[in-house]
Amino acid sequence: MSLTDTGTPDDLAGRRSSGDDRRRPGFTERLLAVRELSLLLALGALVLVTTLRNDRFLSGQSVKDLLLGCAILVILAVGQTLVIVTRNVDLSVGSILGLVAFCTGSLFLAAPGLPWPVALLLGVALGALCGAVNGGLIAVAKVPALVITLGTLYAFRGIDYYWAAGRQINAADMPRSFLRLGNQTVLGVPVLFLIAVVVVAVVGYYLRAYRGGRELYAIGSEPAAARLSGIPVGRRVFAVFVASGALAGLAGVLYAARFGTLDAAAGTGLELQVVAAAVVGGVAIFGGSGSAYGAALGAVLLTTIGSSLAVLRIDPFWQQAVVGALILAAIGLDRLLALRTAARLRGRSARGA
Amino acid sequence: MAHDSLYAAPPSAGTDTEQTAGRLTGLRAAFGSWDAAVVAALVLAVLVAGVSVQNFATGRNVQFLLLDLVPLALLALPMTLIVVTGEIDLSVASTVGLCSTLMGQLWLSSGLSLELICVLVVLLGGVLGAVNGLFVTGFGLPSLAVTIGTLALYRGLSFVVLGDQAVADFPASWTAAAVRNIPGTPIPAAVLPVLLLALVFGVVLHATTTGRALYAMGNNDQAATFAGVSVARTKFWLFVASGAVCGLVGVFWTLRYASARGDNATGLELTVVTAVLLGGVSIFGGRGALLGVVAGVLLLGVLRNALQLADVDANALTIVTGALLIASVVLPNAVADLRARLHRRRQRANPVAP
Amino acid sequence: MSPDSPGADRAPLLVLEGVTKSFGAVAALRGVHLALHPGEAHALVGENGAGKSTLVKILAGAHAPDAGRLALDGRPLELRGPADARAAGIAVIYQEPTLFPDLSVAENIFMGRQPLRGLRRIDTAAMNRDAARLFARLGVRIDPTRPARGLSIADQQLVEIAKALSFDARILVMDEPTAALSGVEVERLFGVARSLCERGAAVLFISHRFDEVFDLCQRITVLRDGAWVSTDRTSDLTVDAVVRRMVGRDVSSLYPKQDAPLRDTLLEVRGLGRAGVFSDVSFTVRGGEIVALAGLVGAGRSEVARAVFGVDRYDAGEVRVAGEPLPAGSPRRAIAAGLALVPEDRRQQGLVMELSVERNATLARRRALSRLGLLVGGAERVEAQRWTRRLQVKTSRLSAAVATLSGGNQQKVVLAKWLATEPRILIIDEPTRGIDVGTKAEVHRLLSQLANEGLAILMISSELPEVLGMADRVLVMHEGRMVRELSRAEADETSVMFAATGQGAAA
């Protein structure tokens, strides 16, 4: 209250200041950190309970299996984070993954000598192309991404089916070097997981520390304001869909490498899990907040739940119900936290001088 | 921001009234004729299919076609109202599935009469819808996220209820009644309740105070609140109604296929949303008419049936469904855009307008 | 009266010539010209719908003009988007804050221009420091790291101002920035604007508040119906002259409240409180009486109105209508009891912009128009016609979307909607905010007439002349508390302001 003389209206300004904030910088970031921490705790608790029931759950092989199992979902969830943060949603990722996976297989079938990095690049490019179709339609039609990607969910899958025509591609059709990618480990950590970690780190850091990344949050937080502050909203949203498509493409190639057996149904219904992972990971479904790290943790948590249920020998039919309940719990919890935060902020605003 | 803006973020949210207004008149022009366009497309599709597709224009085929459309048409009715209020219910197909398995389980183990079971299932559907409604209105969560959650939850529970088992020993008199025709016509008797419900929902939407309130809250829920509309309650009951209709569809589905299974109606929610959007209901809320939706449902059914009869690959059908969905949202906007552009060009060519 | 004759001692910084813009069939701007000189504060005034906001949008790069041209420093300027406008040094503070609620205050200020460190990463620490420095310059203390969500409207406006300041704009456009600010904050803002002018920047100031216009600006440009009317030195003008040009005719008395016989107490509020918002608010309003609720923005006036009407809940106290207790939290029951609330935010709360005039006008009354829930025949149309005629709403047809109407006519539709419910108590929040002078007078006349007919009117207004002219009694709120009640005789500018700034409370 530097300007106070005798209770002049100056304390109007003072009233809404809050001196204690200065000592605790990064209020906004702290909210996120809390979310990620609680996810880690949940994950830890889950692993602990499962391990108590069956100590092999934490054996080297099992951990490796877990890491391998979550890699693809993590990559997709990170891509989805990019999209959701801008207040959009991409429901077509499962279909893109399927299409790219099958395409990769056919590619090796057609050109057996192809080095796998080329296949990887081509897969990512095809995914990006699908993403561009999404992004383009959304930009042209100015309709919600939900509807467009619901449509392309059908369309991409249909193309995939049409092309595959009931064929199946087997591990034997693909080069060993490529298949090794799916199962190889470095110091006991699967390569697939390392790739996922790199993706998470790059996207997560970009979202946090680069102008382009921050602009995505701005778009999701208030699209109209974003437009007025000179952010090329259309172009950014388009780019986000291309990125999501490309990551789905990457996931598709990795899927091919990991599973070896491919038919056109690969990745059917995956979009639900991906959205669930992001939402559980604290990415607000209406945009503007959440982090790639959180989404990745959400994906790990979902995969771990799947494995835990199997290890705990719980009726597998419960798994989908658990996923649904988790989504509801996550958004419910978010809402509760948001309300409490809002109450706290209002409390500060209203606190007398 | 009060709106769950994920899918309800109109192109130019609020900041520029004039532009929005301009765009809206364009949209309205496009939408006003959208109903008519869908009906015209339907008539055209029927004519073309009748002439060029063998076996299309037969009584038996009409029966098959309509029978296949009953669940879709029923689910599209409450969905229309929900989308008009700016919400969405993606859990409908899972609710149908859960209702179906509950019906099977009750029949299998409760010893209750089938009549009672049917009533119970419809009520249970209402309860499942109420859970959606509670999350959406009570906790203020976006319906998209909530119903994606219950989509997974209800489907999971329906597998929990019956596992992968099917309950199939429903009395033949009942299962036959589900597919019986109105005597003397090729029209299934199940169409009658659909028509009745369509009438009820149509009147509610277009000729009652509730309907007015639905449009108002779909456009601006704050203004609706200030005008004394109980937005939350109305939406809550819409979800309940949606759930109850799902229960009804669950009963019909179970009897028609004489089989209560956990995977009944899987994926149907996408078709329902497609039909509703194809019928000209705006996904932003606040716009749309029930007639268009009914025409949309029929158009979808006729196209699928005709293409199937013409031996078009199932995979091509998948693509057609996706393409229709995209076209139904892209076209009106593209038309509006085009008109606006033409208008501007005329303006520019003639700058000294009045 | 050529646009740039007076005060053109230096070459103009920014020139608009023959700018034309239409939306659909509506011409928003027709051949407008405007010149901004370095170092000058230039006011742009006009009734609502005169095209001011469209002009702002064009300067901001948000709209492209259909015809006409812009020039900066004598060179043609083409703005293809808001980013171009920024690059050209044009900063805009919009009428309504356009913040990102999820991002921190500092990020809101520096979005797209965050200070960078190695590898083009954002330097968060530097950003927060810079933001704090800007707030210090404005003399306010807002934590730069807190999210923008939950900021009061005034604080949001201050963040907007800090944003505009942050890039040392050569041209600062302020579209009614003071609507939500307190007197002190307005003074600070003007201080900043003046210092910008001293450094050679130009300020374009848009406001309905003539005292501020005359206080800050050297020249005034008047727009009417999308066309340029005049540009003059402030010193050559009087308020009357400006108003005449805006309206295109003489405006008779603005505030014509006639004395009406006082009747029974209709609205009684006792000990109303809501945690963190307002507490222990008690007052009564009698039939035939207009009671004004005065106070600074953020004092909790609108919140009290919303709680009384049932839009918000309250924790303590009770509301009685004609002696009967009114259940809390239900606008529907409030309406049934004879309450009506014309809310503060017309576009968000008052109207459903996309719906027709007819539907809007009957929205609150639709139940009474129905038989068993069914809306029969043309009942809505008849009702809408009755009220739009009485209020002289100018619209081509009743089926036109209200979004196509001007601000004043929109406000009339809101009034029509509520008068159609035949209320006993009318709560009206900022009855004339953002509407043109002509309509303003009509609204005032109408309120007076309604009081005469026996309505109890509770009026919330931030415009002192309106409060003093219209009210039989003035209630003053400060920081969520009712601090003074002034009779018509006691109320004057000093006494109301004194109470509103909290000094009366101590007494």
Place this chain on the structure above:
Amino acid sequence: MSAHRRGFRFGATGLALAALLLSATACGGTTRENSGDDSGAGNQANGAANPDAQLKEGLKIAFLPKQVNNPYFTVSDNGGKTAVTEIKGEFKEVGPSEASASSQVSYINTLSQQGMDVIVTSANDPNAICGALNQAKAAGAKIVTFDSDTKPECRQIFVNQVTAEGIAENQVKLISTQIGGAGEIAILSATANATNQNAWIELMKKELAKPEYSKIKLVTVAYGNDDDQKSFQETQGLLQSYPNLKGIISPTTVGVAAAARYLSGSQYKGKVKLTGLGTPNQMRQYVKDGTVDAFALWNPADLGYLAAYAGAALASGQITGAEGEKFTAGKLGEYTVGTDGVVVLGPPTVFDKNNIDQFDF
């Protein structure tokens, strides 16, 4: 808006409706006990069979698999196509892109509309498609099911790939040999209530009760839902839950491939034995790298081939579906219709390192 009142009205209407129906049903509704078995009894054998009838030419034979994108069905449908070409008929394959009974119904209706002579289908649900099949039958089509049966009264012939006893015997023998006749084993099945899977599992349990298998203990049955990833995870779970596991039987093509892939990439490779029902193309790699010693399957192409011939024989009047009738199925030779109209393809083929390269499906 009186949502409150409306809410009440809604509730009241619901209650009234319920009360009405309850009172209507109180005096005797349809319950499971009193409904009896009035489901369309009786079947087939309209008219007598003429064993000497020639196979008609130009028969319209349609294959309707569980779903069109399943490679297994692609192979068997192609077998059917070969047969139809041999008898100079018209072949058609249609089907839903997702394995659901309701869309199969829609296809059956379409096929019956198109006047097919024979519909060869693999049922997604033994009951759900019955009504449509009966209608098609009434419209003149002959119905043959293969791979997955419907209720017997809904079709004329079911072409069974193998008898359940044959499968059980074969699988238990394979695993017993591989684990040396003693130790813990588990079964990785498809879905918890897939009819054929459960029948096989029951028979395997009976088989295991025989004295020669007394040292083998079946510890659990896991379900991979015929989903690759799920089966993979379940295998993983099995090995963690049962450290002493010696062998896994997975009598489903999806399950066995997923389990093999898991084992081949884990420390258990070669130590935990795996057998089951799989296709040579899917398993070739794992047989060669030593993960899997031997597994079995019928030839799906032969299955389709036989189904097509059975259909043709029906449509030509050679058989009616009654027990004891005989017909010749091209290169496969003569078959006899068993009880309930079941025709059995034959014992499964066992694939190992030595013979696997002779097969391509």
